[in-house]
Amino acid sequence: MSKEKKGKEKEKLVVKAETKPKTTKAVSKPTSVLTEEAVSFLRTYINTPSAVGFESGGQKLWLNYIKPFVDTHFVDPYGTAVGVINPDAPFKVVIEAHCDEISWFVNYINNEGLIYVKRNGGVDHQIAPAKRVLIHGKKGAVKAVFGWPAIHTRLSNPDNKEPVAKVDNLFLDCGARNKKEVEELGIHIGSVITYEEGFDELANGYYIGRAMDNRIGGFMIAEVARMLMNNKKQLPFGLYIVNAVQEEIGLRGAEMIARRIKPNIAIITDVTHDTQTPMINKIIEGDVACGKGPSPCYGPAVHNKLLKIVEDVAEKNNIPLQMRTVSRSTGTDTDSFAYANDGCPSVLISIPLRYMHTTVEMLHKEDIDSTVQLMYETLLTLSPDTNLSYI
Numbered sequence: 001m002s003k004e005k006k007g008k009e010k011e012k013l014v015v016k017a018e019t020k021p022k023t024t025k026a027v028s029k030p031t032s033v034l035t036e037e038a039v040s041f042l043r044t045y046i047n048t049p050s051a052v053g054f055e056s057g058g059q060k061l062w063l064n065y066i067k068p069f070v071d072t073h074f075v076d077p078y079g080t081a082v083g084v085i086n087p088d089a090p091f092k093v094v095i096e097a098h099c100d101e102i103s104w105f106v107n108y109i110n111n112e113g114l115i116y117v118k119r120n121g122g123v124d125h126q127i128a129p130a131k132r133v134l135i136h137g138k139k140g141a142v143k144a145v146f147g148w149p150a151i152h153t154r155l156s157n158p159d160n161k162e163p164v165a166k167v168d169n170l171f172l173d174c175g176a177r178n179k180k181e182v183e184e185l186g187i188h189i190g191s192v193i194t195y196e197e198g199f200d201e202l203a204n205g206y207y208i209g210r211a212m213d214n215r216i217g218g219f220m221i222a223e224v225a226r227m228l229m230n231n232k233k234q235l236p237f238g239l240y241i242v243n244a245v246q247e248e249i250g251l252r253g254a255e256m257i258a259r260r261i262k263p264n265i266a267i268i269t270d271v272t273h274d275t276q277t278p279m280i281n282k283i284i285e286g287d288v289a290c291g292k293g294p295s296p297c298y299g300p301a302v303h304n305k306l307l308k309i310v311e312d313v314a315e316k317n318n319i320p321l322q323m324r325t326v327s328r329s330t331g332t333d334t335d336s337f338a339y340a341n342d343g344c345p346s347v348l349i350s351i352p353l354r355y356m357h358t359t360v361e362m363l364h365k366e367d368i369d370s371t372v373q374l375m376y377e378t379l380l381t382l383s384p385d386t387n388l389s390y391i
């Protein structure tokens with residue numbers, strides 16, 4: 001999700017599927033998509049750097065993963081990858097996520113061999129001090145650290161105040177002792193920098209990792225394609241499984257690919273803020289919790305009738321939802337699809353996530369499963385005859 005996003009809440013039901021005696025027809029809980037093979041892919045995918053504008057490493061991996069589930073695939077000039085089921089069908093439905101990872105650029109190298117940075121996407125300066133990074137130079141990745149004055153020494157400045165991390169006082173130390181040694185490592189102005197911390201698991205069904213935003217989306221749309229294949233479902237439309245580049249700097253990859261595909265319907269998935277941890281105001285940010293289900297939103301870019309279909313599908317399948325509202329734009333690729341071409345009915349199905357744009361983005365396994373199921377079941381209800389007319 002790009003940085004501008006804000007949300008407000010309207011909570012809906014959060015009842016667990018197995019305790020909800022609502023429908024007479026029993027709906028069996030599908031088996032988890034998080035098989036050993038799938039989690040192994042997710043781990044590798046999260047651990048593979050995929051900086052904004054330089055996403056090809058992650059995209060290659062993702063495309064190889066989904067190839068068995070689709071009829072054909074293509075890649076656009078800036079690297080957005082698309083798997084297609086029923087490529088000849090005139091009616092086109094997109095399921096979409098973004099693959100780019102917020103990162104830094106090498107901006108200036110001083111004579112002492114220290115490296116100053118510029119943002120590439122909404123990367124968080126507050127968490128940078130003492131982080132380990134990889135600088136992707138001409139000779140491959142070089143290890144470095146964000147240096148920071150020791151607790152013992154950082155009051156010895158003219159103001160006698162603790163320094164605060166800002167883009168212009170953050171610097172990287174790669175072990176080089178001068179500018180020439182930096183350059184000999186293949187590091188140049190414009191090298192992208194990604195954090196080293198990767199995928200891990202916490203107690204009670206939580207995953208953590210950097211850039212879960214939004215590679216968890218890429219993972220989920222791939223698993224939707226896998227479910228369609230495994231269950232031998234025939235769709236009455238072409239399905240385009242889109243992993244877009246450059247979301248974090250203004251929803252640009254989606255803008256390009258929406259014009260190219262010209263879809264009739266788009267279902268976007270991204271992350272949204274879990275608001276249960278300290279220093280978040282629920283009055284402003286809404287009430288969303290990891291583990292309590294996918295979080296679609298109301299907002300002008302979200303197509304009301306398509307959203308109603310998603311809500312009905314959720315109710316029918318006992319999938320709890322946590323509704324939100326957005327002001328003006330969704331801050332996600334939904335906006336790019338909705339306003340592309342002559343207008344494309346679009347809906348956003350987000351997954352709750354803690355600590356967005358840090359290296360410990362955290363989400364819950366059950367939300368992955370229920371978001372995949374919601375997208376899958378929604379696709380099974382859509383057809384070229386679905387009436388999405390407002391009036």
Ligand SMILES: [Zn+2]
Binds near residue numbers: 248
């Ligand atoms: Zn983001």
